[in-house]
Amino acid sequence: MSERLGFEHVTKVYESAGADFVAFDDITLEASPSEFLAIVGPSGCGKSTLLKMAAGLIPPTKGKVQLGGNTVSAPPPGVIYLFQQYAKSLFAWRTVIDNVMFPLEGAPRSQRAELRARCEDYLRQVGLSGFENSYPWQLSGGMQQRVAIARALAADPQVLLLDEPFSAVDALTRMELQTLVLQLWERRKFTAILVTHDVEEAIFLADRVAVLSARPTSLKEIIDVGLPRPRDQLATREDPRFLKLRHHLTTSLLAKGSGHVVAA
Ligand SMILES: Nc1ncnc2c1ncn2[C@@H]1O[C@H](COP(=O)(O)OP(=O)(O)OP(=O)(O)O)[C@@H](O)[C@H]1O
Numbered sequence: 723m724s725e726r727l728g729f730e731h732v733t734k735v736y737e738s739a740g741a742d743f744v745a746f747d748d749i750t751l752e753a754s755p756s757e758f759l760a761i762v763g764p765s766g767c768g769k770s771t772l773l774k775m776a777a778g779l780i781p782p783t784k785g786k787v788q789l790g791g792n793t794v795s796a797p798p799p800g801v802i803y804l805f806q807q808y809a810k811s812l813f814a815w816r817t818v819i820d821n822v823m824f825p826l827e828g829a830p831r832s833q834r835a836e837l838r839a840r841c842e843d844y845l846r847q848v849g850l851s852g853f854e855n856s857y858p859w860q861l862s863g864g865m866q867q868r869v870a871i872a873r874a875l876a877a878d879p880q881v882l883l884l885d886e887p888f889s890a891v892d893a894l895t896r897m898e899l900q901t902l903v904l905q906l907w908e909r910r911k912f913t914a915i916l917v918t919h920d921v922e923e924a925i926f927l928a929d930r931v932a933v934l935s936a937r938p939t940s941l942k943e944i945i946d947v948g949l950p951r952p953r954d955q956l957a958t959r960e961d962p963r964f965l966k967l968r969h970h971l972t973t974s975l976l977a978k979g980s981g982h983v984v985a986a
């Protein structure tokens with residue numbers, strides 16, 4: 723199950739120390755149901771702010787976020803937000819399986835055995851069978867991130883928001899986790915919005931990549947990736963079309979100002 727998520731003319735003004743700070747003004751952008759959308763842009767342009775709005779954690783100052791037919795005004799049950807360093811979001815005092823089962827805690831007692839079996843299956847899907855009774859601090863960073871991914875899946879999201887989810891792990895683990903997220907997305911077809919600084923990661927994972935400019939933030943362009951799926955860490959990255967997209971997006975990000983750059 724998945725939903726369309728749309729930012730409609732959203733503006734965010736933060737008030738800090740009595741002064742207004744415009745994070746961005748009038749951004750319109752959408753992810754269709756089951757789409758994998760990436761958002762790239764310089765530090766401070768408002769990427770996390772957009773995701774927090776989509777997760778219902780902060781309201782837009784103007785405009786609205788639409789999830790399916792509804793306007794987001796509080797955290798919607800079907801939207802899961804994986805924080806920038808989400809290994810830190812695990813509960814250190816809970817075992818791995820109890821972390822994964824956390825979103826299902828409200829379920830009736832009679833369903834617990836079945837839900838536990840389902841969560842064990844999520845752990846198997848992320849390659850962590852046998853670690854159910856370990857504590858997060860007994861695992862490596864990459865393994866902790868896998869637990870966080872399994873927990874997100876246990877919530878059965880319609881929309882998964884990923885905020886630089888792989889920035890804290892080494893390059894190899896990063897590629898493994900990218901492949902894992904892609905496989906899970908291909909199986910479950912939730913709507914995914916990924917924020918990243920990494921142009922290659924955006925192209926590798928996404929159907930479309932939205933480029934934001936530095937502040938004053940504007941939506942510079944949205945490119946269609948169009949690379950075949952399933953994607954492969956070597957074959958996809960060596961595809962001449964991948965290299966052309968990387969060139970185009972890097973040029974776009976390096977260009978000063980908010981104007982459009984030539985098409986790929
Ligand atoms: N709670 C807040 N109060 C005041 N200003 C804020 C707040 N949160 C973010 N900002 C400002 O809004 C702007 C956008 O912040 P945001 O975290 O969305 O940027 P970002 O694109 O995610 O950056 P990064 O790539 O570094 O994570 C920044 O300039 C930041 O200083």
Ligand SMILES: [Mg+2]
Nearest residue numbers: 769770771806
């Ligand atoms: Mg951010």
